[in-house]
Amino acid sequence: MGKSSKDKRDVYYRKAKELGYRARSAFKLLQLNEQFHFLDDPNLKRVVDLCAAPGSWSQVLSKTMFKGIKESEVTEDDERKIVAVDLQPMSPIDHVTRLQADITHPRTLNKILELFNNSKADFVCSDGAPDVTGLHDLDEYVQQQLIMSALQLTTCILKEGGIFVAKIFRGRDINLLYTQLGYLFEQVICAKPRSSRGTSLEAFIVCIGYIPPKGWQPKLDENISVQEFFQGLKTDSKNQPRVIERYYEEERNIAEFMSCGGLQSFDSDATY
Amino acid sequence: MSEITELTHCGPSLCVKFFEHYVFAAYGPLLKIYEYKTGKVVNTCRVLKKNKVHGISIGKSGNILAYGARSVSVFPMSEALKKESVQKYENITTEWITSSEFDYTEKNIYMLTCYNKILVYNLESKSIAIKAVPGERSILYSGSIKVFSDDKAYAVAGTVMNGVIIWDLITEKMFHNLTGHEGAIFNVILSDDGKLIASCSDDRSIKLWDFTTGQELTTGWGHTARIWYLKFFDNDRKLISVSEDCTCRVWSVSRSSTGKIELVQENIIEAHQIKNVWGVDVQESENIAVTSGNDGRIRVIDLAPVSRYGNELQSFSLNELSIKHGIKMEKGEMFKGFQPFKFGLIAATSLGKILMFDQISNSWSLLMTDSRLTSYSIFHGIKEENIAVIANNKSELLVLKLSEDGKTIIKESKLHYDNLSKTINCLVTKFDEKSLFILLESPNPNDQLQGLQLSNNTLEIINEYTFTKPKNFTTSSVAIIENLLIIGSRFSTVGIYSLTKEQKECYLIKGINEGDNITSTTFISKLPNALIFSVTSRDGYYNFIKIHISKTFEIAKHEIIYSNKVARGFLEGSFIDENDDFIIYGFKSSLFYLYNETKCYELASQLCGGAHRQWNFEEFNDYFMLVFIQSSTLHIRRINKLKFPHTLSDGLHGREIRDITIRSSKSYKNGYLFCTGSEDTGIRLSYFDITTNEINTYWFERQHVSGLQTCSFISNNLMISTSAREELFLWKLNTDTEDRPYMNLLQHLPTSMDTPDLRIMDFSVKFIEETVDFVLATIYSDSTIKIWYYNSDENKFKLIIGGRYETCCLTNANFVTLNQKLYCVVTPTDGYIVVYNITEAIQFELSESNTLVNNEKDLTQTALPMYETRIRVHQSGIKSMDTQVLDNTLKVYTTGDDNAIGLTIFKLDTSTKKLEGITNSFIERANASTITSCSLFNNNSKLLTTSVDQIVKIYDISNDQLDLINERYTTIADTGSCDTIDLSDGSSRLLIGGVGFSLWKWTQ
């Protein structure tokens, strides 16, 4: 949205520099965690950071899961593992296994599963965003497709009861996404960290308690689209959308909103 | 029950198509159909319920296929031309439709989805088949389908990463995966002969590929941003492209003798404003193109401006005149001046030859020679009267009146003006219907200015004038308006003399702008006791000046009622055209330009080498004539007026509208004036008519340097706008005339530092009783709150209270008075409503009726007191607020980034004597996204809210509760602003802004 370079040098930008984070986004994850404490779970073992470059979320994950532990001190039988996936290359981070891959590609799933020795993950996050064209509806659709790809991967890799966090843009069709997520998680919350600008439409969905519907077997296949993958998700099969049909109003649910980060934290809209 | 109807919509148009004498343009879910020859709107028809139409195809059988997002619809042309809606035909699919076409029989539809599948369905909405190539399901940004016959049809698909996939949709076989581009592919098409593939991408290039071999043939560079759409025309010999860079470019597909194919850029047209041209189509029979853009404009472009009416540009050297036209020229003889006439042109040479150019026969002839006019001469004329005036520097003049065809001299007058020994300037203008006026200026600054009034018929002197010349005055333009002589000078100064009075002293308007030459002064309109004229200045400024005159033509005072600066180069002149548009012309770098300033588009341009040369420009009935000298050669460019309208729709802003304000205190003509402030840094002053619902834009104010934050009328004739860099501008509106309103920058607020970086997020104003002075509150992105006093006599802002809330950004501010106290209600991004009681801090008193009284105290700056009360209503930033004071209570309506809306009521606590608030009504999940704006209307009994989820809601608030009574989808994306007005018939108008603009009607 045409931010001047000066604009970027806000408090969070400077604070990230100070604390050695690669991007100011780190605070978004930290503030989400302040509210939801998903990283404070001592049993957290396997986490996946999708769309991770340049890696500030991975840095946060590494710091919280391996508090003060050096990479050399980690024992063989330690099950804790962080996998970071991005199209772009990423410089190394302690305790983080990097994977340069496309999250929309089915083969990426297998690579992650391999790294986890076929065990399920406890937590998946995705901070991905495609380039924008300026066509609002197309941009929103492509963003949602990226989330759906992340979700597709997540449904194949996340343990029951696990948590999924992803970046969203609250546009016209966001409630269609909330509805979809509602079929897979116990709780879907739209969270906005204070480090995310109020002037931007950015927010995060925090999906708690993964419960795949009974009888639904998620399986990735090169030849099926994201849409087809999620078909059969709705419990009443009568309402399955056909490939094409007369226009109808789709079900739209509004997720609960939660502001994260506490009022004492800095306001990203402020300039000094 | 209450009802909402959409009256007018203006927003991005994603695609356009010619069909016969129509242009079909998609506006969101609507299809607007124009007759392009007249610009008439034939019909506006709703095609889709919510989705935007991204593409249309028109079949031979008279069916129209329209698609966009996950919707597709096929409907008869006859219905589209007449009906209000064809929405009943809309179908919805499971995936985004990248492109769609009829099959060869036109009984079925092919749809290419963003996962590179082709869905085939018939007109009864039955799915017939799904076609795909195995393994290729990567997401597409673009694609198209080309049908050649029953069994020959191809899909060309552009992926998000580099690839162009070509496949046969009948056999489901892939031929090529072309990987030459970098980044996303935004459009890919097949030529009509099926031999070439053209693609464009994120990398700003266009590539041509051989369909058979898949070989990359050539790359076309030129666009300076992403390219969105391509189209072949002229039997695949040409390609037209449109881009994010606002231009439309024409390329020729040239084949060299060796068979090598190249893309040669032939023409660049700046078609739209700020950003993004989305659609283009070509009408080959007329050689015109039509483009549609993010600014909502539909532009008609002449693809053959130079060749359409024969060769428009002609060039002549004096040598050529000797050889071809038999006029003997001496060595070193040069063109010294010229004047266009209806028949062609009169020119003078450095040896005093007077030449005539006949534009019908394209021939030159020698009319006469005047040996006095050697070396130095100044050439002017009155084109309507066929009169040419040529002067030398010794006050010698040659005045010629020519016959209709220019071939004979009807009258000739050689004058010597004895009062001046030397002249450095001679300017000519029309005096009245029967005479002309010549102004002579001597190089001696103490000499007076001399004027001659000459009869048009006899060329005899009717009257002589002398005018005292002010100091430092050098004439640069002249005009006579209603017995007033208006002379432009250097240093942006204008001098006015009354011609009827004996005493010819000067009324001076000094230093109007920074200080370049005045290039023109033009009559605009006449009022009882006043005149309005426009002034252009070489440095790009133009002004409209109103002078107040008595019956005896005494000038009482003047007022600059409008001032603006053109975005381009030198400004040489202006006029009002037949559509009442303000047209300007001048030079930018090496070009001469002609620009419609009201509608913001270029009418024509001509390469001429720049401003420093002899030139002349005149308007005639159906063309303009530009004459200029370049490299000793005389060039005549005829700029023919396009026989079609230049725009079918004018459009509004190039980017999001951030705020809207209606001048609701007073109507204008048969409707209301309103301003829109946009992310594109401009403010538009527009008008909507309450009967026709038409919207008319008058001005585009360019004074802000960053995207607008707010704009709001504070009275009948004052408006304030704010943006980043601490910009707050006070504008004065002038609506004396019906031809157009004027709005001029009166003052700007002092900033806290030289290079301010803060945003002024909002402001509020409270007038001081019986004056036009006011108190102004401004709130900033660093939590600062400032209160100012504006003194209208001095036109000055004075800071009277300053302070800070906390550290977070502030978003809204409103002054309210209650119980003889002045409060400033502020909302920050922390979700609180914060109420400051500034009654003590401010040095004005409040009367019993809660108005501010000026008690003539010395104004010293005081500190902002601690807030009196605050209450947390929202979880995160409050986006908008409206307030209402009723029965000793203050009601605050707030909307938030937390998707919620609240009504908080403040009452005076009798024990603490302070305001205490409780949130009376709060709706969580009122919308699915940020609720960006709100406005009370219908006598403050209803509240309108807009949200980024594009659902506009109306609440009844009469019971101190938020009761939802209406909700309606708006096509305006990034919905961010609104304003409302109650009309006398009980209905209200709702204006909704975002990426585009909508005018709605609300009735009980």
Ligand SMILES: C[S@@+](CC[C@H](N)C(=O)[O-])C[C@H]1O[C@@H](n2cnc3c(N)ncnc32)[C@H](O)[C@@H]1O
């Ligand atoms: C906003 S950045 C993520 C920042 C990161 N969370 C951090 O804190 O450093 C978005 C990233 O998404 C990645 N991305 C977008 N599409 C992707 C895809 N299909 N597969 C993998 N990564 C993708 C981009 O390469 C980009 O690095």
